[in-house]
Structure formats: C-alpha cells, structure tokens
Amino acid sequence: KNEVEQSPQNLTAQEGEFITINCSYSVGISALHWLQQHPGGGIVSLFMLSSGKKKHGRLIATINIQEKHSSLHITASHPRDSAVYICAVKPGAQKLVFGQGTRLTINP
Amino acid sequence: ETGVTQTPRHLVMGMTNKKSLKCEQHLGHNAMYWYKQSAKKPLELMFVYNFKEQTENNSVPSRFSPECPNSSHLFLHLHTLQPEDSALYLCASSQGREETQYFGPGTRLLVL
Numbered sequence: 001k002n003e004v005e006q007s008p009q010n011l012t013a014q015e016g017e018f019i020t021i022n023c024s025y026s027v028g029i030s031a032l033h034w035l036q037q038h039p040g041g042g043i044v045s046l047f048m049l050s051s052g053k054k055k056h057g058r059l060i061a062t063i064n065i066q067e068k069h070s071s072l073h074i075t076a077s078h079p080r081d082s083a084v085y086i087c088a089v090k091p092g093a094q095k096l097v098f099g100q101g102t103r104l105t106i107n108p
Numbered sequence: 109e110t111g112v113t114q115t116p117r118h119l120v121m122g123m124t125n126k127k128s129l130k131c132e133q134h135l136g137h138n139a140m141y142w143y144k145q146s147a148k149k150p151l152e153l154m155f156v157y158n159f160k161e162q163t164e165n166n167s168v169p170s171r172f173s174p175e176c177p178n179s180s181h182l183f184l185h186l187h188t189l190q191p192e193d194s195a196l197y198l199c200a201s202s203q204g205r206e207e208t209q210y211f212g213p214g215t216r217l218l219v220l
Contacts, residue, residue: 002150033208041145041196041214044110048208086151095164096209098150 003027004099006087012105019074021102023087026068033096034061034072035086043086046072077106111135112212114199120218121189129184129215131199139205140182142174143198145214151198157182158205189219 007022023032034046047054047061049070054061058077063070074081087099112133121127133140142154156164157176171193173185182199196216200209 004150030206035211041198041216042110043198043200043211043214045208045210088151090206095153095156095166096151098152100148100150 002099003091003097004087004089006085006099006102008102009100010103010105012107013077015078015106015108017077017106019077019081019104019106021072021085021087021104023070023072023099024068025070025087025089025097027089027091027097029068029089029091031090032063032070033088033090034070035088037084037086037101039083046085074104079106079108082106110210110212112199112201112210114197114212114215116215117213118216118218120220121186122220123189123191125189126185126187128186129197129199129217131182131184131201131212133180133182133199133201133210133212135201135203135210137201137203137210138179139202139207140176140179141200141202141209142182142184143200143211145196145198147195155184156205163205186217189217191219193217194219 037043049063058075060073084101086101088096139158155174175183196214198214199212202209
C-alpha cells in the first residue's frame with residue numbers, strides 16, 4: 001500500500017463544474033504539497049499546507065491532520081485546468097513522498 | 109516560467125552513449141534536486157544537493173552521476189543506460205530543504 005493515496009485516479013468533468021480531488025496518507029507529516037503537472041511535464045507547486053485551508057484564485061486546499069486527509073477543490077472549472085494533480089507529503093525531515101496523481105480533464 | 113530551466117527538453121540515446129542533462133535555476137536557491145518520473149509511477153527523488161554538497165542519494169544506480177558545480181547549476185551525467193531508464197527527468201530547486209520546490213519543465217529521455 002502506498003503511503004500516499006489519491007482519488008480519483010482519473011476525473012472528467014464539464015466546464016464550470018466544482019471539482020474535488022482527495023489525498024489520504026498514512027504517516028505523520030510536517031507538510032503536504034499539491035502540485036500541478038501539465039501535458040509536456042512541467043510541474044507547478046500550487047500549495048504547501050501544514051494545517052487548515054488555503055485559497056488561491058479558484059483553487060482551495062484543505063487538510064485535516066487528525067484524519068490524515070487533504071482535498072483540492074477547483075471552483076468554476078475551465079479546460080485550462082486540465083492537468084495531473086499530485087499530492088506529496090513530507091514525513092518530518094524525510095524526503096517528499098508522492099501520490100500517483102489524479103488526471104483531470106475538463107471538457108468545454 | 110518557474111525560474112528553473114532544463115536542457116535538452118527531449119533526448120534519445122543508445123545504451124552505449126554518454127550524455128548529460130543540465131538544470132539551471134535563476135532563483136538564488138540553495139537546494140537542488142533530480143527526480144525521475146516513469147510512466148504510471150509516482151515521482152521518485154534521485155539526488156539532493158544543498159549548498160553544492162550532495163545530501164541524498166536514494167539508491168540510484170551508478171550509471172547516473174550527478175554534478176553540482178555551484179548552487180545555480182546541476183547536471184546529471186548518463187552512461188550505459190538501460191531501456192527501463194526511459195522517463196521524464198525533472199529538476200527542482202528550493203531556498204532551503206524545507207521550502208517549496210520549484211520544478212523545471214523536465215527532460216524526456218528515451219533509451220533505445
């Protein structure tokens with residue numbers, strides 16, 4: 001079993017829909033990251049969380065430390081949001097551990 | 109643009125070739141990383157450099173040889189690779205080991 005599990009693995013939605021991507025982890029962590037990887041490979045860091053909630057534009061990330069769970073929400077989704085979204089956790093001082101990613105496709 | 113550039117963006121090489129991947133960051137960061145991303149697998153950390161010193165080598169085969177001449181440049185020298193080494197190789201940098209990492213666009217490598 002992976003230390004970081006994401007769901008769903010693939011998600012297709014229509015433009016404008018509210019999107020939720022989930023990340024569960026099994027170890028104690030000092031921080032959790034959400035990353036976005038576009039076709040072609042480039043990765044962009046979206047959020048780094050250690051508690052609570054962060055918002056940036058149409059993106060919202062939440063984390064529940066007790067339940068070892070984080071969600072990434074996208075409001076008013078757009079085709080340009082189509083990408084792979086990756087959750088990564090940092091168990092203390094150890095290296096980042098990455099989830100498999102969620103492939104999101106937003107159709108016009 | 110994240111401030112981290114990688115060259116080449118694509119590379120095809122034979123198993124007997126020697127090639128090098130280059131990463132450069134223009135962010136004034138002190139830590140640099142090499143990651144490997146194979147199809148259908150999570151990102152794997154390969155090497156970490158902090159202030160030009162290698163601090164992590166995650167059981168990477170010796171056919172991959174990193175070099176960090178200064179805090180802005182990171183190389184990955186490739187020699188006698190195998191077809192299973194075909195993957196996307198990503199470079200990242202961060203201000204410190206605990207800070208947000210900024211990724212380059214990656215080099216897509218195909219070993220024939």
